Amino acid sequence: MASWPDDTLALFRYSLIAPLLDPLADAEEKRRWRQDVLARQHLLPDGRRVHVSAPTLRRWVRRYRLGGLEALRPALRRDRGSVRVVTPELLEQAKALKRQDPARSLPQVVRLLEAAGLVAPQTLKPNTLWRHLHREGLSQRVLPPKPGLRRFEARAPNDLWQGDATPGPALPDPFQPGRMRRTYLLAFLDDHSRLVAHAEFFWAEDLYALELCFQQALLRRGLPWRVYVDRGLIFQAEVFTRACAELGIRHISGTPGHPEGRGKIERFFETLQDQFLRELSHHPVPHLAALNERLAAWIEEAYHVQVHSETGEAPAVRFARLQARRTVSAEKLAHVFLWRRVRRVDKTGCLRFDGNRYEAPPGLEGRKVEIRFHPLHLERLSLFIEGRHAGDAVPLDLAHPVYRGLDRVHHPEPSRPVAPSIPYLELLVQRRRQRQARALSPLRLSLVDEPEAMPDV
Known part of the structure; x- marks a missing residue:
């Protein structure tokens, strides 16, 4: 192993x-x-x-x-540290066989090695060989099948969320003055009430944007029991699927070629196009922060209080029937959504990651460790061995404090002047600010009349 x-x-x-x-x-x-x-x-x-x-x-x-x-996780080997079946010479032969024909299955590779007398029969298991070839990029990983959606409408709030993304309006590019750049909207919708758990515009439709949107939805509305998404790369990423598993959220993928399963969130996008983006086109905003402020105001002051044509109730009213919700702390969310990579600590107790050099805790020399990190904060790397925390790496040479694999559009946006007032959307912004001021309790500094919360998961 x-x-x-x-x-x-x-x-x-x-x-x-x-x-x-x-x-x-x-x-x-x-x-x-x-x-x-x-x-x-x-x-x-x-x-x-x-x-x-x-x-x-x-x-x-x-x-x-x-x-x-x-x-x-699979149990640890009891013979860890002893001589293994896969020798360097045997591994080279297996790699050559896979490169010769990438479609050749691992059981067939084992049979060929046995026929050549390079390994004794029944001593090399395909899964053992897979672990070695996986590190070389020569294994074929097939995702397990996902169950489909079985209900047209969830029975109660937070039983099921739908998540999706759609292109948004173009705004002045803060990274290239004088040019326009397309935005992308990510949203999660409660299936029962049609309430928007959270929606936000981003400069890119990528995994980091999905993480930010989903975390805000969980903190604001609690944990759903299920989340239904399409088979896009970001929704099938290991970071997202693992986070759902650790939080006890069932991750359900739509069937290819059958978009009707996401009909409710597609209908929300149509409503947003007709009501929000149409008004926005008459009164453009200069930067992303102003766009998201108006989006939040429209959702809370217009969409959430309008009677829905199918349910006969306003989304906010229907969602308010939630008796109790599962909550999660911001600290746990930050841990669950950490990115992960594998590196080896050298003989001097140091490791290199993304152009930076770090000192690992004593005792990890020569060992492989899993690095868990936030892509915007490479000054701290948490190290794990076999799923157990083994300490934090101390930066010795931090040339790149931000992960270079992260799109620069997620870096802090340059400051921009406040957008001028607009007739409709600016009015919703002001109304939202006034309502929040009235709802804020000066004694406990939190929103009143919230559903009773269950303990953190």
Whole structure:
């Protein structure tokens, strides 16, 4: 087993038990899902096809309930540190076979090695070889199938959110004066009430923008039981799917070629186009902050209080029936959404990452560690070994305080003058500010009349 296993197998196991953990699924739904899982073969990340037994499913459910996603990781090898089957010479032969024909399966590679007398029969497992080839980019990772949406409308607020993105208006580019740049809107919509958990315009439709929008939605509205998204790259990214698993949110992907499953959020985008963007076109704003301020005002002062044509109620009124909500602290969200990379600490106790040099805690010399970091704050790297925190790396040479793989559009935007008043949207902004001032309690400095909160997950 590699010195540092990633979450690939844990996420695969979670995908099979997520419907069994879903408190909104009834007994019949769970029975049908269990029968389907037990009846078919499943494609593991290393290319093997396996059957899963009922005791195994029950064991994974117990592990997740006791220890979350970490408990679904594979167990550590007892022979760690001893001589392994895969020698450097054997690995080179396996790599050559995969490069010769990338579609060649790992079990077939093992059979070829056995036929050539390079390894004794039954001593090399395909999943062992996969771990080595995965580091070289020669393995084929296949995402497990995702369950589809089964209900037309969720039964209660926060049972199900829909998430999606759409292009927004073009604004003056703060990074290239004199040019215009397209914005992108990311939004999460409560399926039952049609309330917007959070929506925000960004300069890029990427993973970091998705993280920022989703975190704001969770902090403002609590944790949903399910989130339904399309199969776009950002919504299928490991950072996002892992965060959902750790927070106990069932991640559901839409079926390709069937966009009707996201009909509610698409309808919201149409309403936004007709009401918000149409007015905005008559009174443009000069920068992104002004655009998002007007968006928040329109959502809270116009969209949330209008009676919805299908439900017969205003989204804010329908969402207010939420009796209790699952909450999560900002500190836990910051930890869950940290980005991850694997590096090796050198013999001097130092490691290099993104053009920077760091000193690792004593005892990690020569070991592979998982780095968890915030892309805007590379002055702090948290190091993990086998899922356990092993301390923080101290920067020795911080040439790049911001992750170079992050689009520069997420860097702090240059200051801009305040936008002039506009008839409709500026009025909504002022109304929102007045309402917030009235709702703010001077004694406890928080919004009053909020739903009763459950303990942090």
